[in-house]
Structures are given as C-alpha cells and as structure tokens.
Amino acid sequence: MGNRKQKPPPPKIIEVDQKQFDELLEHAEAGQALSQEECQLLRAAFGSLSYLQNLLSQKNISIARLRKLLFGASTETTKAVLGEETDGTSSPAGVGAGEEAGSPSDAPQPAPKPPPPGHGRHGADAYWGAERIQVPHDSLHPGDDCPECQEGTLYQMTRPATLIRIVGQAPVPAKVYELQRLRCNLCGKVFTAQVPQDVGADKYDLTVASMIGLLKYGTGMPFNRVEGLQGSLGIPLPASTQWKLVADAAPSLRPAHEELIRQGAQGDLVYNDDTTNRILERMGKRLDKAEAKKGSAAESEKEDEEKDPERRGIFTSGIVCSCAGHLIALFFTGWKHAGENLRDVLVRRAAERRPPIQMCDALSRNLPGELKTILANCLAHARRKFADVVKYFDKEVRYVLKALAVIYKNDADARKQNLSPEARLQWHQAKSAPVMKELHQWLTRQIEDRLVEPNSGLGQAITFMLKHWSELTLFLRQAGAPLDNNLCERALKKVILHRKNAMFYLTDNGAQVGDMYMSLIYTCQLCGANPFDYLTELQRHAAEVAAHPQNWMPWNYRDALALVPATTGPPATATADSLATVP
Numbered sequence: 001m002g003n004r005k006q007k008p009p010p011p012k013i014i015e016v017d018q019k020q021f022d023e024l025l026e027h028a029e030a031g032q033a034l035s036q037e038e039c040q041l042l043r044a045a046f047g048s049l050s051y052l053q054n055l056l057s058q059k060n061i062s063i064a065r066l067r068k069l070l071f072g073a074s075t076e077t078t079k080a081v082l083g084e085e086t087d088g089t090s091s092p093a094g095v096g097a098g099e100e101a102g103s104p105s106d107a108p109q110p111a112p113k114p115p116p117p118g119h120g121r122h123g124a125d126a127y128w129g130a131e132r133i134q135v136p137h138d139s140l141h142p143g144d145d146c147p148e149c150q151e152g153t154l155y156q157m158t159r160p161a162t163l164i165r166i167v168g169q170a171p172v173p174a175k176v177y178e179l180q181r182l183r184c185n186l187c188g189k190v191f192t193a194q195v196p197q198d199v200g201a202d203k204y205d206l207t208v209a210s211m212i213g214l215l216k217y218g219t220g221m222p223f224n225r226v227e228g229l230q231g232s233l234g235i236p237l238p239a240s241t242q243w244k245l246v247a248d249a250a251p252s253l254r255p256a257h258e259e260l261i262r263q264g265a266q267g268d269l270v271y272n273d274d275t276t277n278r279i280l281e282r283m284g285k286r287l288d289k290a291e292a293k294k295g296s297a298a299e300s301e302k303e304d305e306e307k308d309p310e311r312r313g314i315f316t317s318g319i320v321c322s323c324a325g326h327l328i329a330l331f332f333t334g335w336k337h338a339g340e341n342l343r344d345v346l347v348r349r350a351a352e353r354r355p356p357i358q359m360c361d362a363l364s365r366n367l368p369g370e371l372k373t374i375l376a377n378c379l380a381h382a383r384r385k386f387a388d389v390v391k392y393f394d395k396e397v398r399y400v401l402k403a404l405a406v407i408y409k410n411d412a413d414a415r416k417q418n419l420s421p422e423a424r425l426q427w428h429q430a431k432s433a434p435v436m437k438e439l440h441q442w443l444t445r446q447i448e449d450r451l452v453e454p455n456s457g458l459g460q461a462i463t464f465m466l467k468h469w470s471e472l473t474l475f476l477r478q479a480g481a482p483l484d485n486n487l488c489e490r491a492l493k494k495v496i497l498h499r500k501n502a503m504f505y506l507t508d509n510g511a512q513v514g515d516m517y518m519s520l521i522y523t524c525q526l527c528g529a530n531p532f533d534y535l536t537e538l539q540r541h542a543a544e545v546a547a548h549p550q551n552w553m554p555w556n557y558r559d560a561l562a563l564v565p566a567t568t569g570p571p572a573t574a575t576a577d578s579l580a581t582v583p
Helices: 018-027 036-071 079-082 095-102 207-221 223-232 239-265 284-293 298-307 338-347 379-386 394-416 421-429 435-446 456-467 488-504 508-527 531-540 540-547 556-562 575-582
Strands: 180-182 188-190 268-277 317-325 328-334 356-362 376-377
Touching: 018 188, 079 095, 079 394, 079 488, 188 268, 207 223, 207 239, 207 394, 207 488, 207 531, 223 239, 239 317, 239 328, 239 338, 239 531, 298 556, 317 338, 317 488, 328 338, 328 488, 328 575, 356 435, 376 379, 379 394, 379 456, 394 421, 394 556, 435 456, 488 508, 508 531, 531 540, 531 556
Parallel strands: 268 356, 356 376
Antiparallel strands: 180 188, 268 317, 317 328
16 A cells, blocks of 8 residues: 555664763753754654654554463453443444343342352252262151151152262272281181272272373373372372373273264364474474484384474364264374364265365464365454454444454354254344444455554454455354354363473373373363263273274263173272282
C-alpha cells in the first residue's frame, strides 16, 4: 500500500555519563543558551525515546503475552477481555440479540436456597470407584412386622442410606506376611504356615505397574517424587524399580495401543497439534556420542529417514480422533511434527473411507503431507490474536469478540439441544452465517479502506483471519466440523504437565513407553473408563488382548471381561518356600 508507514531507522549510539545529563538540565533550568553539543545530546535523547516507544508499540503484543505467561491469565472469555460492557458500543447484526439472550435479565433474581445440611459437592453416586459394603439392619428384616405401629409390614427400600468413609494410604500400599515357622528340636525339620490363597507369586502385583504408570504419565508425578513419598510412608519403592515395572508391563499394553491407532485412523474427525519436549538421548553431546557409536549401515539409513539433518527440535504431537462416537487420544514424541505423525496414523485408514475433517491451527507443519483431509482451522487461535490487542484497539476488538461470542453461543445451544451433525450445520447456517458474513465485510473494509495499519497488531490479526477465512468457517459448510482445536489443546496438557515435572525423557524407548501410557490413560478419561482398572486388566489378560485387541478398548473391555473364563487372570499363588526367602 502506498501510504504504509516506514519504520524509523535506529538512533546512533552515543556514550553519555550522568554528569553530562546533569549539566544539560542545569543549563536548561537556568534559561541559558545550550551549546551545539548539548543540543545534539538533547536531540539524541528525544530520538532514543521516540524509537523506544515505536519498538514497544510494535512488540506490545509479545510483551502482553509474556506477562500472561509469567503471571497467568485466568480466562479469555469475552466478559473478562472487554470488561464491563456499559458503553453501548455498536455490534454487528444479530450480535446484540445473541448477547442479550445469553445474559441474565435485569429483573431481580430470587436468592438461591442454601443447600441442606450434610450436602457435599459430590453425592454417593459420584464415588463409583469406591468399594461398596452392604450393611444389613442389625435386628429387622424385610417382611417383619413394623415395631412402631405393630400393623404394617417392612419392605426393603430401593435406595439405601449411604455413609461415605474416605481413608488415606500410600499410593502403592504393601503387606508383609509373617508365616509362622515351627522346627523339630530333634530332627530339625521346619514346618511353615500355608500361604494365603490370594497372594501372588511375585513380589509386585500387576496393579503396581498400573498405579505407577497412572501417577507418572497421568498425573505428572516423576519416579523420584513417588520414591520420596513412598519412602516417607515406610514402603520403599526405588525409582529404578518403578521404571522396570512400567517397562515390563509395556508389551502387554502394546496390542491395545496399536489397535487404538488403527481405529483412530478410521475416524471422521481428527484434531492435531504439538508441543516441544526433551529426550536427552537426542540432545547435544549425547546425540553426537550416540551417532558416533552407530556401526550399522541399516541403522544409519533408518535414522536418516526419520530425521532431517537440519532438525534439532523435539516435539510431542497430540492427535485426538472421533470414531464411532468414541474419542481416542494418541501421543507421539520425536523429531516429527504433528502433521507428519498424523500422516503416519492416516496411512492405516481404510481406502474406501472418505477423507476426515482435520481441525488444527494454521501452521503448515500440522498438515499430513500428500494425504487429503477436509481442513478446518481453529477459531480460538484467530480470536486470541484480537484479544491480545484489546488494550490498544478497544472499539475494533470489542466488535470482533462480540461477533464471535454469538457464534460460540449458537454452538453451545446446539449442544444443549443435542442436535445431530446435519441439524447443527443447518442451525449454524441459519443463526451464525449472517453474523460471520457481516464480520467478513467489516474485516475486509478495514484493510481495503486503509482504516488500520497492516503492520499493527490489529492489522496482523485481521490479515490472518481473512487469509484463513475458508478454513475458519468450515462449520458453516461441513456437517460435524468443530469451531476450534481446544479438545487437542486440553490433551496436550497431559504432555505439558509431565514435561514440567519430569523435565525430560532419558531415551527414545522411555518416550515411546510414556506415549503409550498417556494414550491409554487419556483415552480412558475421555471415554469415562477407569484407567487404573483398564491397565490392570490389559496385563492380566495379555493373551486375549493380543489375540483380539478390538474387544479390549476402554469403552468395551468390561464386556470382554464377562466372557473370559474364570480360570484366566489371577496370578499364580506363591509357595511357602518362595516367600520364606524374602527378607
């Protein structure tokens, strides 16, 4: 554009001490004529101030984002970004009605009733993982005469009275069985008490690996922290032992993980994104030593295929697939970006299936290369670019955020009505399309009429949204297309939590094991399954899982358990001789 502002050149650096500035101020305050050198110094000072202000105006978005990273941002909702909306700023057609429909009425609302005594945040039904203990009445039974009126007959009520009792214990508890030993004082024969039937032959039960995997890869507790916690509770569990247990359990889990990838590739909708990570084996001097030790040409060729020589970044890609009503979370750590990992997943897709909808941000590295998808871009990413500059372009940003608030409210209403993908598409075409059309016209007018500087924060946000408008508005043309990539962003929080606490993976094998556990655990959470129970049953029925992994997914493994013979599962019972050798 002809009138685009040119960036001022940087000022010439002049070395000045405090004494020179003090003398300049004294002469100026006394009304004395300034020398040529003092005038040049004053001109340089004002030039530096102007240049600094210009830099800050160009970089203020990054500084604001840095402030959020350092001090945190509680929310990016429209109300929090714009503040109290009392100035009556104009809104696009349909925005005002949408905002008013979603806001509380000005009429006084009745005060909420206080909760009844004993009412907690969670009812008894929320404790579905707790052990259920039936407590019969101590003196009465169904069918007895009523002791109160002496005429009625007692019957059992459908819903019992409940009492919740929560007891703390170590994450990995332990039992020490002290078997009584008797010895003959004549022949010396030793007789040892019989081992209880429910005691396994191994020191560590299968549930230990499940709990450790859930603690580390599900909640971000590193091995050394678990070791310290267990040691303080009197149940030692070294970090090296923890790793051995989860690594030894990995082969039993791998068939289910591979089946998750296969089924995820068949999904109609996929989300993907990535975040940085660390593998010490691939970093710095460790990488150079590892490459120097390679003697096999086949290994070198395989490494060349996986890694570009120019690459040094390490990423964990998160891929969330929606398939047959189930959500599948997959994680992959290594050199590859999210698009390359998505390509490796989609190559397993059945040839007869149509291309899936892909939701991601607008980075090119998120695309799966030559594999075709129906691309949708994240509306939340585009919205955030406007929210970051609200302090400097309040009126313009308020207009955009109000328009997008209507879109999100319409989508929330569609979820409340439980609309099908086709009905949701028609709903958005009727409710959201007019708002988005007017927003597009407004954005275009800002650029074409030169109402905004293209290099400013607002101009860059507008340019980005216009450039990716088709992908940002796929929800208006394609049934089932989401608005944003927030589902994948939430999945990557698992990776970020692990990275913040454990800092890194030591080796490629450790990263692969971590990816597998995270994939299984987070998929369980998305499907409402118990990840601890799921990991345990996969180990307990490893042979069945390997033979028919499709029957052992988080959403149907309980059905498979009902068909497994009763003889399958419980570990072999320990012998007295084997336990007698345990110190």
